[in-house]
Amino acid sequence: MAAVVVALFLDLVVFHRKEHAPSLRESFYWSVFWIGLALLFNAYVWWWGYRLHGTSEAGVKFLTAYVVEKSLSVDNLFVFAVIFRYFGVNIRYQHRILFWGILGAIITRGLFIIAGVELIRMFEWLIAVFGLFLCYTGARLAFASGEEVHPEKNIILRFARRIMRVTPEIRYDRFLIRRDGLLYVTPAFLALLVIESTDVLFAVDSIPAVLGISRDPFIVYSSNIGAILGLRALYFLLAGVLERFRYLHYGLAVVLVFIGLKMVAEYVAVTFMNHHGHLIDPWVSLAVVGGILGASLLPTLFVKQGANPDGVDRGTLDE
Numbered sequence: 001m002a003a004v005v006v007a008l009f010l011d012l013v014v015f016h017r018k019e020h021a022p023s024l025r026e027s028f029y030w031s032v033f034w035i036g037l038a039l040l041f042n043a044y045v046w047w048w049g050y051r052l053h054g055t056s057e058a059g060v061k062f063l064t065a066y067v068v069e070k071s072l073s074v075d076n077l078f079v080f081a082v083i084f085r086y087f088g089v090n091i092r093y094q095h096r097i098l099f100w101g102i103l104g105a106i107i108t109r110g111l112f113i114i115a116g117v118e119l120i121r122m123f124e125w126l127i128a129v130f131g132l133f134l135c136y137t138g139a140r141l142a143f144a145s146g147e148e149v150h151p152e153k154n155i156i157l158r159f160a161r162r163i164m165r166v167t168p169e170i171r172y173d174r175f176l177i178r179r180d181g182l183l184y185v186t187p188a189f190l191a192l193l194v195i196e197s198t199d200v201l202f203a204v205d206s207i208p209a210v211l212g213i214s215r216d217p218f219i220v221y222s223s224n225i226g227a228i229l230g231l232r233a234l235y236f237l238l239a240g241v242l243e244r245f246r247y248l249h250y251g252l253a254v255v256l257v258f259i260g261l262k263m264v265a266e267y268v269a270v271t272f273m274n275h276h277g278h279l280i281d282p283w284v285s286l287a288v289v290g291g292i293l294g295a296s297l298l299p300t301l302f303v304k305q306g307a308n309p310d311g312v313d314r315g316t317l318d319e
Contacts (some may be wrong), residue, residue: 177295
């Protein structure tokens with residue numbers, strides 16, 4: 001956690017102290033850094049699991065949870081792009097908004113995970129409920145390809161506009177400004193509110209999925225944090241090719257249904273068959289999740305690149 005705090009400080013205060021549009025090369029290096037940090041931590045979890053229990057189970061579960069959460073995060077980038085377009089946020093200011101949005105997500109997801117783990121401990125049958133919910137979410141995701149995102153219908157945004165003073169000035173470099181002795185919120189603040197509230201909805205889907213992989217709060221939370229920390233860099237890296245990932249949600253839908261059925265089956269096995277232990281080996285779960293997501297990404301090799309969601313030329317890695 002200390003390494004995460006230091007990295008976040010360097011990211012915002014040192015490397016991004018001046019507002020600018022991150023280049024493709026910069027975004028690539030930051031993406032490699034965050035993924036590398038997560039894999040390095042995974043190696044630690046692997047070692048830690050062997051030292052305490054003599055198995056690689058903890059490491060495998062962390063990696064599986066990380067892959068699922070990372071894939072769900074990529075799918076969510078589409079929504080972030082729509083939100084920024086709606087508010088007309090210039091790409092040079094998007095990094096700061098995403099930074100504070102992800103910082104808020106770290107806190108809210110921690111609270112969600114603590115609540116989820118505690119509820120499952122108190123009411124074991126919630127495992128089956130979460131499993132059925134994931135099956136429903138997967139089915140909904142599979143048939144949601146044509147649905148459009150409408151930020152203007154966001155309840156939090158409508159409520160904020162009703163009770164807060166919104167500056168008529170188009171300001172994205174600040175969240176709050178003072179005019180004539182009165183405090184006003186800026187469009188950047190409203191964009192942050194929508195991103196935060198949207199992430200809460202994402203968490204409702206993703207956290208039960210990760211709890212279906214492991215109930216260890218340490219593994220669940222750390223895999224979540226590892227996946228979302230690199231979301232900003234990944235957004236700017238994939239800004240020009242998000243359209244190529246149009247089939248990813250089909251793979252995610254199958255993965256969510258798989259995890260949901262696995263949770264229901266495990267509950268039935270424990271409750272009615274007195275079977276304790278894994279019905280599906282963690283290695284098998286990792287292989288299934290990786291195989292499904294990999295297959296859903298194959299079409300990206302053949303899909304023609306669509307328009308840049310922010311309308312900015314991202315350049316090449318050789319810039």
